[in-house]
Amino acid sequence: MDKFKEIIRQYPFLGFVIAFIILMLVPSVFFTDLYQSHLASLICINIIVAAGLNIVKGFCGQVTVGHVGIYAVGSYTAGCMFLYLGSGLWLTLPAAILIAGLFGVAFAIPSFRLEGPYLALATLGGGEAIRLFIENGDFFMSTYGISNIPQPEIFGVPFDTPDKYYYIAMPIMLMAIYFSFSVLRSSVGRAFMAVREDPISAAASGINVKKHKMLAFVLSAMFAGGAGAVYAHLPPGYIHPNNYTVIEMVTFLAMVVFGGLGHIWGGIIGAIIITIVYDLTRPLYEYQLFIFGLTIVLTILFMPKGIGGFIDKYFIDRRFKTKTGAASK
Amino acid sequence: MLLKTKKLMKAFGGLKAINKVDFELPANEIRGIIGPNGSGKSTFFNLVSGVYEPDPGSYIEFDGNDITNEPPHKVGELGLARTFQLLRLYQDMSVINNVMSGYHTLVPYSFIDAVTGRKKIWDQEKTIKEEMMELLSFVGLADYAELNASELSGGQRRLLVLARAIAGKPKLLMLDEPAAGLSPVNVDNLMKILMRLKEKYGLTLIIIEHILKVVMDTCSKVTVLDHGEKIAEGTPTQIKDDNAVIEAYLGKKMDDEEMRKALAV
Incomplete structure (x- = not known):
């Protein structure tokens, strides 16, 4: 087992190939109806957003509540490109990532001067402004929403039903996770953490604080934008400004906080659990904001590092014990 | 001068x-x-x-x-490296990560390398980690490498700050x-x-x-x-x-x- 772990550590790409094969088989083994496939695709999309949010919030420590706005930018880039240019996912996805990245730059600028709750307010304003702009613009089909956004085809095979669309969303999610892992495990990820912990001493170590804040915002915006585009094309291909409200933002935040802020697996674990819970509590629509708000508060109070922190603690304690045990012999 | x-x-x-x-x-x-x-x-x-x-x-x-x-x-x-009177450790990072982030300016690979996650990076990361572990054992903190910096005692924190400042050569x-x-x-x-x-x-x-x-x-x-x-x-x-x-x-x-x-x- 240790040898296997070592191989995966050496060739992280191999780990993702294995994960890909397993996830390809999941639907045929476990899923009994289309709705479960739909939910699986949604989980994939939310994992992308949460992985991105974990970069900026968990690792770089910048509180942003405007990510749902960037997610909307991704969706509406895809929607409008379909509406006016007739483009499919393979064109709208890179475009959405690019444009969302630009919005990430805009969201990063306030972080140079603001911190904590003040930055949260600024980004909240930014996110809401984007939603209101979309809601009131005829160009974006305002309150009607954009419908019939088509699903992609590969070699003439359409992926137009929820069970098939899963095979589009899942590889994109794996790619996103791969990129986020690569960044976070490298010196860039360490620099993000250093900026989070103490910007002044990070700068003294030669880390460019502004550059890394910008990087974190842009990277995570690209994740959110990509996820937005995948969401726009999700069957039945309908997007509406109401899907990008503060409730969604709180859900995204709950994913990252519950999974474990600053834990490399944090957003992913959280996204899976919270998406399922979100779906199960759909009948209690009016209480959802309350439920997820409460989840965040309770997690921060009793499990400040989320589920990921628990796992970490267990492993580190064990490693430490074996090490000192060996030393005392 | x-x-x-x-x-x-x-x-x-x-x-x-x-x-x-x-x-x-x-x-x-x-x-x-x-x-x-x-x-x-x-x-x-x-x-x-x-x-x-x-x-x-x-x-x-x-x-x-x-x-x-x-x-x-x-x-x-x-x-030019410095330490601070109030230490300014990265409290919520492991001891080894504290020291490794001090090495930041000397990291040999670029951001693009990091995003694509090529294998050579993990080899280089391994070398960096070994080098930093050596530094940690030099100041006597090698056994605590995986602990959070906040779990160290006052004296150990002062040693860690020293190690972090020296990590960037x-x-x-x-x-x-x-x-x-x-x-x-x-x-x-x-x-x-x-x-x-x-x-x-x-x-x-x-x-x-x-x-x-x-x-x-x-x-x-x-x-x-x-x-x-x-x-x-x-x-x-x-x-x-x-x-x-x-x-x-x-x-x-x-x-x-x-x-x-x-x-x-």
Whole structure:
């Protein structure tokens, strides 16, 4: 087992190939109806957003509540490109990532001067402004929403039903996770953490604080934008400004906080659990904001590092014990 | 000269925290800076390392580069490392990650390499980690590498801060009260480690310290600040007998017996 772990550590790409094969088989083994496939695709999309949010919030420590706005930018880039240019996912996805990245730059600028709750307010304003702009613009089909956004085809095979669309969303999610892992495990990820912990001493170590804040915002915006585009094309291909409200933002935040802020697996674990819970509590629509708000508060109070922190603690304690045990012999 | 300041000035409102300080430090020296609380020692560090911007007319040169108005990370890149009086450890990061982030400027791969996650990066990361583990065992923290920095004791934290500052292989290391709050045994231990690190990495050192024993024993030259001005500079023995210094900082002139007692702290 240790040898296997070592191989995966050496060739992280191999780990993702294995994960890909397993996830390809999941639907045929476990899923009994289309709705479960739909939910699986949604989980994939939310994992992308949460992985991105974990970069900026968990690792770089910048509180942003405007990510749902960037997610909307991704969706509406895809929607409008379909509406006016007739483009499919393979064109709208890179475009959405690019444009969302630009919005990430805009969201990063306030972080140079603001911190904590003040930055949260600024980004909240930014996110809401984007939603209101979309809601009131005829160009974006305002309150009607954009419908019939088509699903992609590969070699003439359409992926137009929820069970098939899963095979589009899942590889994109794996790619996103791969990129986020690569960044976070490298010196860039360490620099993000250093900026989070103490910007002044990070700068003294030669880390460019502004550059890394910008990087974190842009990277995570690209994740959110990509996820937005995948969401726009999700069957039945309908997007509406109401899907990008503060409730969604709180859900995204709950994913990252519950999974474990600053834990490399944090957003992913959280996204899976919270998406399922979100779906199960759909009948209690009016209480959802309350439920997820409460989840965040309770997690921060009793499990400040989320589920990921628990796992970490267990492993580190064990490693430490074996090490000192060996030393005392 | 490795570090040179000319007419260094910084005023906070009406208070002249640093007033026209000329300072010169050749390579390989250990320089002590002493002075009463509020005399501008830490401000001097903050000005040199770029945390504060000096007032117009000041000039700071490090290793041949004008760093007067450079941001702190630029100064850090040039090879000037420092520690802080309040430590400023990365509390919520593991000990090894603390040290590895000190290595940031020397990391050989680019951002694009990092995003694509190529295999060569993990090899390089492994080398970096091994090198940093060596540094940790040098300061005696290797067993704690995977613990969070917040779980270390006060003395261990001071060692970690030292290791983090040295990780980037600086030319000049500025230590802001490295021994504050340590017991006498730990002070000796810290200074021993510091001297060994200096030999190993060929460091030049500036030390702010209130424990006079440390300054008198280790520094080849001492600069004394008072009210933002340099009031004396010389070897420890010269400083000990300087009237201005005695008045401002040491309190009164002591004979040898008294001095021995005072220094034995």
